[in-house]
Amino acid sequence: MxxxxxxxxxxxxxxxxxxxxxxxxxxxxxxxxxxxxxxxxxxxxxxxxxxxxxxxxxxxxxxxxxxxxxxxxxxxxxxxxxxxxxTTNYTFFNREKEHFEFFSKTALPKVVTQLEQKKEKKLRVWCAACSTGEEPYMLAMLMQDFFGHRYKEWDAGLLATDISSRAISVAKAGIYADERVEKIPGHLSRRYLKRIRGGDWAVSEEIKREVCFRRFNLMNTTFPFKEGFDIIFCRNVMIYFDKATRESLIKRFYQFTKPGGYLFIGHSETMDRKQQLYKNIIPAVFRRETD
Ligand SMILES: C[S@@+](CC[C@H](N)C(=O)[O-])C[C@H]1O[C@@H](n2cnc3c(N)ncnc32)[C@H](O)[C@@H]1O
CATH class of the missing domain: 1.10.155.10 (Chemotaxis receptor methyltransferase CheR, N-terminal domain)
Incomplete structure (x- = not known):
């Protein structure tokens, strides 16, 4: 033709x-x-x-x-x-680094203490719109770093989803060029990244096996999860959605945030000030109150 x-x-x-x-x-x-x-x-x-x-x-x-x-x-x-x-898949490790600091210094310790009080050693973290994997791998590194040798006592992996099958394939491979990894704090990159032939960096198997990548459309009106999440990251995708779409997505996230759990959105994204669901903790970080 x-x-x-x-x-x-x-x-x-x-x-x-x-x-x-x-x-x-x-x-x-x-x-x-x-x-x-x-x-x-x-x-x-x-x-x-x-x-x-x-x-x-x-x-x-x-x-x-x-x-x-x-x-x-x-x-x-x-x-x-x-x-x-x-889709626009732009991302890099440690993007909006204040969030990762808050994650490891505040959100994670808080939810872990809550879970320990209930004698539940199951931590559920969802990275929605994970693109090519830098964000969930960063979270997985911080989780391992936080728990140290206690990590194996916990059922604590991550679910990472995106609509783009191409992005998910790149994420699963876990191989990144210099400029994507340069913002990772040194103690984490030394521990969890390995230089490979050709000059790129490979995420260690120890981290890769903790992240379960799936293709998932956030527009699904019902989320297919049996349980809620302790922490949800959904950053820099709602900028592409209109107000009605954002509001209905936030409601679905809320349904799947456990009491005392957190939602992280992108710094340039807005949540309606009048929303009565989450409490705003720091810029672009929200918490569902404990019941
Ligand atoms: C700019 S990237 C953000 C990546 C990462 N969260 C960050 O903040 O660096 C936006 C991602 O949202 C994904 N996306 C767009 N629409 C989506 C939808 N309806 N459901 C799930 N993912 C979607 C895109 O494929 C893209 O990978």
């Missing part, structure tokens, strides 16, 4: 696809309905930029054909590739 570039006899390198208003609206509605992500008019060039290479490799001529192919695909593969292209 001739593609749009050949049809116009343009060299592939410089050919640019165009998107009609209707095509952009269709794609924007799809992204909103399925993933909660809001694309305003200013994101038009970004959408073209992110999708045109994909369309070209798939031999698809127009955004309309592409949209139809997503709707008619029953395997879910086309949608999965689409979301891999449409």
């Amino acid at each position: 001739r593609n749009a570039y050949e049809a116009h006899n343009l060299p592939n390198a410089i050919a640019a696809m165009t998107i009609t208003d209707q095509e952009f609206d269709q794609i924007r509605s799809l992204v909103y309905d399925r993933f909660g992500i809001t694309l305003n008019d200013g994101k038009r060039t970004l959408v073209i930029g992110r999708l045109q290479k994909l369309l070209k490799t798939e031999g698809i001529r127009t955004f309309k054909d592409y949209y139809d192919s997503i709707l008619t695909d029953t395997t879910g593969r086309v949608l999965s590739k689409f979301v891999n292209r449409m």
